[in-house]
Amino acid sequence: MANIKQIEGGVTAAKGFQAAGVEAAIKYQNRKDMALVYSTVPCKVAGTFTTNVVKAAPVLWDKKVVEESAFAQAVVVNSGVANACTGKQGLDTCKAEAECAGKLLGIPADSVLVASTGVIGMQLPEDRICAGIEKLVAAKADTLEAGLDAAKAIMTTDTVHKQIALEVEIGGKTVTMGGMCKGSGMIHPNMCTMLGFVTTDANISKELLQKAVSADVVDSFNMISVDGDTSTNDTLLVMANGLAENAEITTEGEDYEIFCAALHEITSYLAKKMAGDGEGATALFETKVVGADTKENARVLAKSVICSSLTKAAIFGHDANWGRILCALGYSGVQFDPENVDLYFQSASGKMQIFGNGVACDYSEEEATKIISDPEVTALVDMHMGDAEATAWGCDLSYDYVKINADYRS
């Protein structure tokens, strides 16, 4: 329906958005570790946040801004230190951070969002944060390069930066949308993992923006997992500044549908990028469940497979150990008859049925190994119970996941 065209760039692609990424030595040395996203005009903002009971201080701050502030206009992000489990001092730091940015940008402190990612338990160094904000404000620009700097500055154990931008026509106007995210470990969104930031010049009411975002994450960020650990800092923020000048989207008609389709293009791209860049990952492992009785059951089944440590290790070993997939479907909590399940492996190298009628198919082990040795592997599961579908994305489990996490703090 929506005629979506991918373009270059990320959070600075849409009209009126500027960004920056600078070195602030918060914890990392000699690399960019603070980012700014700024809109020249006030934005509607929507967000979804971790469901973890232990919420990082920036999450508490941002929830308040999203729910109570009339508008938002800037996001300040740091990597290296998560500002989680930091008590009252951690909250005070968020406030100081927003006040500092607000003063330098000439906007109210309660229109400044903050986000942090990194080690849990350490306090943020307030002086270095404020010095970083000064550099960010001086460096901010609406260029592709500035957007890229920001996407790089928010990385922790990520091996690649993650950004995307697109154009779509809404109500006769060209609307642009861009996003970036980070996330590699402690990734099991609910909602959502990681830090994600989407900017758009679309004109949409705050109510519908939040509705679109909340509905979207269920099938994008909430369908990925790297390690089953739902972070304390998970945050997705979407800012819409209206500069595309389309008639404001205030009802759930065609314009809203197109907006949602464009948003999903951004979020599912970023979600897959995160899964494929899971800590230590050598492959993106996708599980697509079709023929389920309900959408929710399809989601649960798909997610159970990509979360299975044994399946993930088998993918790493290029071993078509399909029994582990059946096992993971079986303990998902969804009721089904194993006799009716068809299982296929699929990748750029081909597609092959592995299991059907309750037993293994007569397949070539060599051919199966070839299929699952590709950098993007799909397990396709047909439940034959209905027509609901869902897709989940994860990665393999490698030695490097253990290496990275046995000694992350040092």
Added chain:
Amino acid sequence: MANIKQIEGGVTAAKGFQAAGVEAAIKYQNRKDMALVYSTVPCKVAGTFTTNVVKAAPVLWDKKVVEESAFAQAVVVNSGVANACTGKQGLDTCKAEAECAGKLLGIPADSVLVASTGVIGMQLPEDRICAGIEKLVAAKADTLEAGLDAAKAIMTTDTVHKQIALEVEIGGKTVTMGGMCKGSGMIHPNMCTMLGFVTTDANISKELLQKAVSADVVDSFNMISVDGDTSTNDTLLVMANGLAENAEITTEGEDYEIFCAALHEITSYLAKKMAGDGEGATALFETKVVGADTKENARVLAKSVICSSLTKAAIFGHDANWGRILCALGYSGVQFDPENVDLYFQSASGKMQIFGNGVACDYSEEEATKIISDPEVTALVDMHMGDAEATAWGCDLSYDYVKINADYRS
């Protein structure tokens, strides 16, 4: 209350029980891979089985025997092939196996239990199974050695065999109870992981035996996890032949309480042994939650911590990365105020508070590293919400877990 005395041995410790372990070349070569447990007289039998929707053929067979047969008298076990996802042929093999053992032992086929563990999806070689049963029946004996042979034959990726026996007085008679189990990967009991077999000469009604077993696993086998994968084959069988000649336990009085205490001694010992021998594990990682508002919440919290891949990797790296424990408590689904949680690390090397009042305590990192470098490490969590407690057992996540599971089938 119960005066429980640990003694040497395993499944042959109790009166009237014989066992054997032999080489049958089911899949492994040059090692024992079939076991028999046999009672000279008929037994009451109780069992708990995997909750996985995909149930292995032996699980289906045993459920029927436990629920419908008047008594049971023998268990035949093989390692190497799980007989799961094997359709009708797999079920036929179970029947043939029970008929073969029944004929050779002179007992009804429906009093023979069967169990399998190993690779999912392969059919069992019926001829070699039957040849193995002949050897088992010829070799069966009531010696400690025969019990040990059986405990060794059921191992797959286990690095040590697991058995225990004890004596306790019930109604003026000495009752003996012994058990063995296997389990190292695909361990996330619900109920229960692994294969476990407990034999006793206690005299107890079938109804109370099942009640005791079902209640027990909630705090023993169901409180351990190696990798979050609930197997297709999980089976715990408890056989009671009454030869201790205590007055039959038919009500929930003192004798029943003593029986349950003895059973828990056996099952919690075996459960901890399995967790500590998790695939690739270098340490047993225990999480004890105290001060929870309900018993069920205590269980959920404790299990969430021992299941966290990030926490497990930190234990492997001897890194006191307590933020991951707070994070795992936070996403468990239990509601609580992080400000009220106290966290301690504890081992043979000492005990130290790490977190309290919502922030890190002022502890020595060096001392903490020392404590969590022991082969048995406990995270003690005080929720300060009530007086419910629970303990869960897991292990660290090491390179060897990945190695073992990236290439298990070959």
